[in-house]
Amino acid sequence: MAESKPKIKKEVVPMPKQRPEVRRRNFNEVALGYTEKQAIEEANRCLQCPKPQCVQGCPVEIDIPAFIRLIKEGKFDEAVKKIKEKNSLPAICGRVCPQEGQCQKFCVLGKVGDPVSIGRLERFVADWERAKGVAIPKLAPPTGKKVAIIGAGPAGLTAAADLAKLGHKVVIFEALHSPGGVLVYGIPEFRLPKSIVQAEVDYIQKLGVELRLGYLIGRIYTIPELLKDEGFDAVFIGTGAGLPRFMGIPGENLGGIYSANEFLIRVNLMKSYAFPEYDTPIRIGRHVAVIGGGNVAMDSARSALRLGAEEVCIVYRRSREEMPARREEIENAEEEGIICKFLANPTRFIGDDKGWVKQMECICMELGPPDESGRRRPIPIKGSEFLMDVDTVIVAIGRTPNPIIQRTTEGLKVTRWGTILADEKGKTSLEGVYAGGDIVTGEATVISAMGAGKKAARAIHEYLMGKNS
DSSP states (O other): OOOOOOOOOOSOOOOOBOOHHHHTTOOSOSBOOOOHHHHHHHHTTOOOOSSOSGGGGOTTOOOHHHHHHHHHTTOHHHHHHHHHTTOSOHHHHHHHSOGGGTGGGGOGGGGTSOOOOHHHHHHHHHHHHHHHOOOOOOOOOOOSOEEEEEOOSHHHHHHHHHHHHTTOEEEEEESSSSSOTHHHHTSOTTTSOHHHHHHHHHHHHHTTOEEEETOOTTTSOOHHHHHHTSOOSEEEEOOOOOEEOOOOOTTTTSBTEEEHHHHHIIIIISOGGGTTTSSOOOOOOSEEEEEOOSHHHHHHHHHHHHTTOSEEEEEOSSOGGGOOSOHHHHHHHHHTTOEEEOSEEEEEEEEOTTSBEEEEEEEEEEEEEEOTTSSEEEEEOTTOOEEEEOSEEEEOSOEEOOOHHHHHSTTOOBOTTSOBOOOTTOBOSSTTEEEOTHHHHSSOOHHHHHHHHHHHHHHHHHHHHHSOO
8 A cells, every 4th residue: 555645734833932022122033943843844844846936036046945855854054055055144034035025935835825934944054053163165266356345235245255155356345334234234133133144244254255344435445446456356336225215295304203224223233222331322202103114114113112112103105915014024013012004194294392203294095006016006185184193203215325336436327216227147337347236226125135146246257257367
């Protein structure tokens, strides 16, 4: 009699996390990670499809079935090596990559139940390796070529790691005093501990990458100076999108109104949550409103709650279905007591006699036909204005690129939005100059920036090896 196949579990193995009533008052990581037993149990859900669909959803091309099979067999060291063949930042991706809209979206098991939790398994093996000791792979022989990477964010770090593995001398120039870009200034400690980011950066430095902090390219050096005077053979621009966007409505300059950029930089990079141990205080009122519906809005709202706000309300002009934030982050925020007010948009801010915001006027919205993003366009409902009492407002409606490199690099073509024009491989209008991530696409995800860094590294390698010595 033929032996029957074991039944595949349709439900995902839940990941342990802090209880809402506890975590809403601390900045410790919310998700606690899988145990070895839980990771193997979740890996056993993978069907090991002959023609896996999940890989097509991974911007950095990880062999997903292979690393999951190795977890299933308890070969955690081999599993992380398999991931690192393609991805040098697995502990970061496992935490903040929107897997539900990428690799897990294509998981066949998702048609009959929960998709395999690929991101949680990636995080598990990355954390397992960090606890045991990170192995450094064998590098290609030195090529004698030298590459400058502008920006130590996800795109720059990925490009640097891939180019170092290929034997090139790589130097990263980072304007801030800490490496990581948006990973350190934009994402809170409770979602991505900064020690994790530093550990990933340490790994990349062990590949031979040199890191120079406090170097604002466009001021200390221009890109032409790097190529002509400093001996670099190619340059990759991965400076991200770090300038805040504002609404342009009356009262936006009142005290108590922050851009999400300023707010999160103070909280994350300058550690205002640990005041007075770190000398960056931040003023948070009792009633906080956060404008926007993306992950940055969720991060801002959840940070404000942890800093002592009595009530935090996210104001979003579309409905819950259109929110771009990850479902998991929306659920975490609501569990913690964050209020979401949908189909509303601010029209003006009202201040007190000392110049601090005290109220926010909003107008109700309704959804019309889809716009260019594919989401239904929000339309104001005439005469539906209402007032909200607020004493802190955080504007989280997007970010744009810093224009300093574009303005100091003659011949570098840009769009009308200030992003750099580059082809699918990252090649710009200047020879030997490549770009990728948010500086090209506008604000997007960490993993899409990493994918762009990987493609650009491949193209830079081809350019360098085809170039006459």
